Amino acid sequence: MPKVTIDGHSIEVPEGTTILQAARMIGGDIVPPAMCYYSKLKTSGGYCRTCIVKVTKGSEKDPRPMPKPVASCRTTVMDGMEVQNTTAPDLLDARKGVVEFLLINHPLDCPICDQAGECHLQDLSYQHGLAKSRYEFKRREFEKIDIGDKIKLHMTRCILCYRCVKVADQVCDSRVHGVINRGDVAEISTYIEKALDSDFSGNVIDVCPVGALTDRTFRFKSRVWFTKPVDAHRNCTKCCGKTVLWMSGDDVLRVSARKDKYGEVEDWICNECRFEKKSASDWTIEGPRHIDRTSVISANHYEKKKALKIDVSNQSKIEERAHNPK
Amino acid sequence: MGRKLLTENINVPGIQSLSVYRQQGGYETLKKALGMTSDAIVEEVKKSGLRGRGGAGFPTGMKWSFLAKPEGVPRHLVCNADESEPGTFKDRYMMERIPHLLIEGMAIGSFALGAHSSYIYIRGEMMYVFHILQRAIDEAYEAGLLGKNIMGSGYDFDLYVHCGAGAYICGEETALIESLEGKRGNPRIKPPFPAIKGLWERPTVVNNVESIMAVVPIIKMGGDEYAKIGIGKSTGTKLISACGHINKPGVYEIELGVPVEEFIYSDEYCGGIRNGKELKAVVAGGSSVPVLPKDLILKLANGEPRLMSYESLSEGGFATGTMLGSGGFIVMDEDTSIVKNLWTFTRFYHHESCGQCSPCREGTGWMEKLLHKILDGHGTLSDVDLLWEIQSKIEGKTICPLGDAAAWPVASAIRHFRHEFEEYVKNPQNIKKDHHYYRVNNISPEFA
Structure with a gap:
């Protein structure tokens, strides 16, 4: 099994693993950000260039460094490869450039x-x-x-x-x-x-x-951090039926698939679950969804919107005005 | 006079037709090649030291020997005739004048690689050349030079011409393959390289028109003989399409190693700068390569004369050197504005970026807008610095070399001609309101 070292952390991974996947196996801060790579979709990745890393040693056989930063999501690891992500200041600078381009x-x-x-x-x-x-x-x-x-x-x-x-x-x-x-x-x-x-x-x-x-069934209904995400499931003939309900009080504002910590869905859900089943009685509620502590969604206090004295019914008007200043 | 290998018979009347081409000894080399083993042909090409003529200069024989040869999987040779680099027009000229040379080269190359069907991908704008090639291919089929059992050798070979839809990006080999497959011309992410998985996931070699044509004289005269022409690792002859402010623009076949000074000023080639003006700068290999000022293009940093060869032109890296590239030799006289010229190039790259990866998609447009601002007289000195920063953020961060190609001209223009940018920024009142000014600002002269 090839052994790869990323920012000083070594790991042995199966043949054909990409640098990004290896970094995710190690976890923590060294995982490069990815905007276009999606592990559930074949041939995704390589476009946004935010996941670029610096390969300081190609492999045990050919120790030359790679001349350019490579897209970690599409580059497979070689035995003895050494990769720098957060420890290379020039790489972080390059990534900053990519982020600026995206913005x-x-x-x-x-x-x-x-x-x-x-x-x-x-x-x-x-x-x-x-x-x-x-x-x-x-x-x-x-x-x-x-x-x-x-x-x-x-x-x-x-x-x-x-x-x-x-x-x-x-x-x-x-x-x-x-x-x-x-x-x-x-x-x-x-x-x-x-x-x-x-x-x-x-x-x-x-x-x-x-x-x-x-x-469109959720547009301008609520800010995501005002809603209360709960895990739920139902017997669906088309998909796995395991979803997250984004609730406000007893109303189901939105249904989405369950996402892991890299923002990738665990399983695809069908349109019936997503758009049609907007009542709590359609679902078996499992319990509150764990949301990452650093996420802004965790900042909610599960309060009723009215208590916040924000009139969300005006949201769509505000949006219209912002886009059509005339 | 240098030796002419490709353009020897180019002025023979009627050379486009098969009968005249055969009278001049055409397809004799194919006959010779069919009598050799395919490995022997690859070996000859390796010995010749032929380097890819499309721009990167990768040894062709080496590329051919890298081709994967799994059992039962067809292989392909693809000819890259999507010549779109501003300043380069050698392939078009050759295909227009002497199409059978390309067909002969394709047949030899395909035989050497064991490919039974090969493709010529031609640029969409060159529709008339497409018809010339198609006519030549039809002629060759009728004469039994293509198709089943060519020249009685038992080798079956089909050749197709495919017309692109006019995109610079389709000159990148993986984008070309995508386009040939009928998809959107986006470059693929490498690896896998085309030599392993190319056209329809089969091993594929993509070569430039000139590289494939050069195989014919190599097999005719032998690889060793070919390697004697030229200088050092730059062997053979190269077609240079010279344009710009010179007396005699056109396509010239040179033996690699001719001094740049001789190429510009001798009557055999460019014939000097037109109207008796001074030379200012040269883009030596098509718009993507760095622009060099007069003193650096004529002489190396150590004072020796610079030669027209892969090594000599790139001597000194990008600090004082450039690249031979595809041979698009653009000469600019003393009246030329480097900033305006750069804007034209950058506008081209902005227009031709495929939009797949973010640095190139967003960066090329940003650079164009900044240059537009500077040309318009609203630039600041920090804009010039920003321009430098943007190009450095694009270079080397993209999927395909188009990002680099867009960044290098900007980098070299700022490196060697920063004072011109500063002149635009400091004295906007001096900006000439010429045709170019109106075009930059998208206004008609009457309303100015």
């Missing part, structure tokens, strides 16, 4: 974005980004598109991680989803706005690392 065309609409609080790009920019943007030009903008009556595509926020394209390719039975155009005007498209007509199309919402694909 230059990303709108700063977190206050009205449904993904806020569980957005990977937010976390990433807190950890690696600059406090102030050096980009002073107009950001790219797209019209919002409805993909069917349940999913909203807001391309302006997209970072082109291709995860949803892979879901459409691998999880849904017929692919009607891809990327059109190129360069910084490339966009996710379902080609002439054809609905993603599949029982598993809702999973594109879960894999989206940003707020580009959101659940």
